[in-house]
């Protein structure tokens with residue numbers, strides 16, 4: 612089933628905008644702007660699912676708008692349908708070469724616009740689903756390493772641009788090999804699932820996320836969070852795992868499952884890459900293990 616989508620309509624002709632809105636507004640949320648500059652500005656603050664884009668407009672053309680969308684990582688995958696009175700094969704071919712998904716000739720039939728919009732939205736919905744499945748860990752059903760890498764890069768760039776802090780936590784279950792050896796691999800799998808959901812359940816802000824980093828390791832990415840807040844959050848995560856009270860009679864540091872955590876924070880992110888942040892968190896985790904486990908060690912990267 613097709614979900615209600617957000618569609619940006621860009622056309623300098625008020626009548627076209629009105630008819631397109633009337634055609635689509637019963638099934639979708641529509642946003643109307645009258646030129647390319649306003650479209651690009653609008654997209655900086657609002658995410659949409661599809662753009663219907665006129666080509667000949669005052670100011671920058673629809674072609675130029677599409678070129679700029681393709682240059683920006685956050686908009687390059689957005690489906691664009693050109694709608695234009697330029698109906699030569701060359702015009703149409705140019706639109707597709709630039710990356711448009713479809714090309715509708717003016718004057719247009721509302722029924723055909725509806726059908727073509729529907730087709731593009733169905734393709735996008737399926738692509739989004741595939742993208743989501745590729746980002747989910749099969750065992751725990753929380754975000755996987757691929758999701759973490761992509762989103763950490765994005766958050767790193769954002770933190771650099773805005774000069775805001777960014778924290779990363781690396782968490783590792785203590786003596787998990789002994790747990791598997793004692794209770795069996797299947798019980799180990801169940802334990803991983805319970806821990807994953809306990810960690811994810813502690814993320815209250817939409818921007819925070821926990822991913823399975825690999826094996827018995829998890830990571831959290833915490834945008835706009837400085838060292839002290841990140842330490843508090845790490846404590847919450849450790850308490851949540853302790854609170855599960857999963858018996859671990861083979862553990863050498865407790866009678867139940869515990870985790871150790873390395874915390875790394877970059878306080879103004881100009882110099883180091885996101886990989887340094889993960890390396891620092893890993894170093895903190897190593898120190899936490901070394902210090903006896905069920906422990907949190909925080910490290911701050913200060914940039915000059």
Ligand SMILES: Nc1nc2c(ncn2[C@@H]2O[C@H](COP(=O)(O)OP(=O)(O)OP(=O)(O)O)[C@@H](O)[C@H]2O)c(=O)[nH]1
Pocket residue numbers: 750783784785786787788789791795796797798799800803825826827900904
């Ligand atoms: N059941 C289960 N076990 C896993 C999975 N992935 C990794 N492991 C196990 O996690 C264990 C990790 O062991 P080690 O790296 O030696 O670490 P540890 O025993 O937790 O010891 P410390 O980290 O030093 O506290 C190994 O026995 C892996 O087989 C998984 O998906 N399921």
